[in-house]
Amino acid sequence: MKKIITADNTESFLNLEVNETYHSQTGAVEEALKKYAEPCQIKERAKTGSIKILDMFFGLGYNSAMAIQVALESNPNCQIEVIGIEKDPEILAKIQEVNPPIAFFQYYKQLNKNHLELRQGKVIVKVLLGDVKDKVKELKNQEFDAIFYDPFSPKTSPEMWTRELFIEMYRVMKDSGVLATYTCARMARENMAAAGLVYDDGPIVGRRGPGTIARKWV
Template structure:
């Protein structure tokens, strides 16, 4: 089922979407681009490029949403000429007609946002020579794979909207998906989320967040 959304412009000029069923935004109203760039690119992708300098990087995103995180990742993969294999799941994807209204390509000087949204589900698609995307329509709790990842973008809706996605069992599942030395980044830094990550065997770091967000998290799978 497609998500029921409406768009709004955030403080940095980039769009976010509001999920009208949950009454929650996909990105920060203080700046969608700034949030994704800080949480997932700076803290996640660029760190993973340094940590795994010779490997084809495997990235998993929980919550494909507007496609902004995937778009930014593809842009960096092209810039660094690093091959990224990107897997994303979303239980209620955004309709392509809604995605066509997003302004990310204009703001970022890219031209493949629609390709991210229009490409078929459940098949790997080469978006650029450096970025291959596989989208899967599924709840995280129901999703199974033999793949392992260097990096996880955990971009589920806030615990107030989807508390079941921030429980210890979820982080145990996510820890199993990570390769040794792999990382998970997320915008949510609540104390019980940190405890649940540690209970799953992850080492948790707090880092400064984007505007109007004091702390964000990066979790590491040791050894």
């Protein structure tokens, strides 16, 4: 793993095995805000008083740390629960080496392979460490208001974009829930639709194509 600085001047890593970065090179922290927190309406949902987020492919945790920050700015009393899924303890260790401009991220520094849970005020973050295919089975039906779906690309990791995994996402999402991802790849969208999700374009951020947002057909 090699550290890189993305275009918004925030840090990420290049994974040398898949030869992909953990975040968009157009801006790691910008991506967390614009491709995940904003399209999932975290600010608005926080006003209801509680919010539960699934941070799929947790990595350094930027996406959920940003969402917590946005939610607390919107409603400091909001009860927030984040469940993250990640298989690689090495990337969790790298949390110590980055300092994104996200105030809540200071508490993420408590996380590592031996300490997978943090509590801070009304916020709980739990990381399920292991392969996504096993860990999703531990999630309850209709738990989540928002799902951040952030694996490596469909090109290098097609097994992370299957109908089977999106069926699990459908199962754990509330009827009012939303899933956001950074890509508009056809294969990803077709498998979402095959799982019963209805998708639309997400925001265009940087120079890349739109992301995708998906909801349940209810």
